[in-house]
Amino acid sequence: MTDRQNQPDQSAQPEDQGRRSFLTAGALAAGTAVAPGVMLYGIAYGRPPEEPASAKIRWGMLIDTTKCATGCTDCVSACNTENGLSGKTGPQDSQWIRKVDLKDLRDGRVTSLPMMCQHCENPPCVDVCPTGASFKRADGIVLVDRHICIGCRYCMMACPYKARSLVHEHLTDQNPEVPRGIGCVESCTFCVQRVDRDETPACVEACNAAGHQAMLFGDLNDPLSAVARALKTQASEEVRADLNLNTGVRYQGI
Amino acid sequence: MASVRSNLRRIALLGGLAGLIMVSAAVKAGVDLPKLEHGKGEHCVEDTQYMRRHHMELLFHHRNETMHQGIRTTKYSLTQCVECHASSKTGSVAASKEDFCVACHDYAGVKLDCWDCHATKPMQRKTAPTAARPTPSPMLAGVSK
Numbered sequence A: 001m002t003d004r005q006n007q008p009d010q011s012a013q014p015e016d017q018g019r020r021s022f023l024t025a026g027a028l029a030a031g032t033a034v035a036p037g038v039m040l041y042g043i044a045y046g047r048p049p050e051e052p053a054s055a056k057i058r059w060g061m062l063i064d065t066t067k068c069a070t071g072c073t074d075c076v077s078a079c080n081t082e083n084g085l086s087g088k089t090g091p092q093d094s095q096w097i098r099k100v101d102l103k104d105l106r107d108g109r110v111t112s113l114p115m116m117c118q119h120c121e122n123p124p125c126v127d128v129c130p131t132g133a134s135f136k137r138a139d140g141i142v143l144v145d146r147h148i149c150i151g152c153r154y155c156m157m158a159c160p161y162k163a164r165s166l167v168h169e170h171l172t173d174q175n176p177e178v179p180r181g182i183g184c185v186e187s188c189t190f191c192v193q194r195v196d197r198d199e200t201p202a203c204v205e206a207c208n209a210a211g212h213q214a215m216l217f218g219d220l221n222d223p224l225s226a227v228a229r230a231l232k233t234q235a236s237e238e239v240r241a242d243l244n245l246n247t248g249v250r251y252q253g254i
Numbered sequence B: 001m002a003s004v005r006s007n008l009r010r011i012a013l014l015g016g017l018a019g020l021i022m023v024s025a026a027v028k029a030g031v032d033l034p035k036l037e038h039g040k041g042e043h044c045v046e047d048t049q050y051m052r053r054h055h056m057e058l059l060f061h062h063r064n065e066t067m068h069q070g071i072r073t074t075k076y077s078l079t080q081c082v083e084c085h086a087s088s089k090t091g092s093v094a095a096s097k098e099d100f101c102v103a104c105h106d107y108a109g110v111k112l113d114c115w116d117c118h119a120t121k122p123m124q125r126k127t128a129p130t131a132a133r134p135t136p137s138p139m140l141a142g143v144s145k
Helices: A017-036 A074-083 A125-129 A154-158 A202-209 A226-233 B001-028 B048-071 B080-086 B098-110
Strands: A060-066 A095-101 A110-118 A134-136 A142-144 A215-217 A249-252
Touching: A074 A110, A110 A125, A125 A134, A125 A154, A142 A249, A202 A215, A215 A226, A215 B098, B048 B080
Parallel strands: A060 A249
Antiparallel strands: A060 A215, A095 A110, A134 A142
């Protein structure tokens, strides 16, 4: 990993660094006083509903594959429930997140990890989209505007992570917060409807609820967020780092 | 003889006129405006006449703001339309011919494809709003807004 990826983009830093470091010092002191290992600081991300997503934030995720249990699919089921997916895994079924098991044939080491849209800084799906339906929101979340999507599936071919699916059949009873329908390409949205109301994605919540704590979600641009601090202190990797996409999802232990 | 003929002509003319009036009355009866169920609350977000003519523009503008900028105000959002206008019988805005959206769009002959993707029923509240976040977000731990 290069230094650039570990360090948040300096140009996107909030202006009040001095004030922030001062607050951190105070919060850190309070944190250690209460319970070691419990994070007692950070900044509030809640924004009023009328405020647009800010480019100062870049949402990202760190997945520790050493904590990700083989055979556990809690993140997948949580995603299916939240986003109204069928949960089927056929070639024409939508999968926004899937578990991948890797085995090193030399020593037999098995690694299990969830794979989904990596929310690249330079997303190939956005590059190739002929209509502008595939786009990156200011806060780094890569989305498909279904109102504009014509279902050409060019983005599916461009994505190196096989993260996108096309809806092949008419759907009914969608989640009111997650509209989905025939003829549009879709993929992980980082549960944008939850993030916008200051919650973590459903997969992260499920992973924490199961006690694995393998997924860490937060603002990569905020040096105080748990995910940025983990990225700063521990080794992590991008999948297909050679493509220089600067993914928002990073992995440890692969 | 001539007077009988003119009388007959007069009767036929009157009959024809009466028939025309009856037909036009029947046509008028057949094109009643759709009877819409009154939505929740006192009034809509804008004047009813304005909404009839411009609701699509409001929705179009709002959908772009929400999709691309993450602005999630409820005033002109489609989910809010569904919240208030879902039928008391079907619980939906587009399940039967009498439901709010379909009734008017059928009458006007305007196809709408909102419901190919969007839910036609209001959100089912699974848990109480206070219990909405079982695991607090790690990025917020210990911070009061």
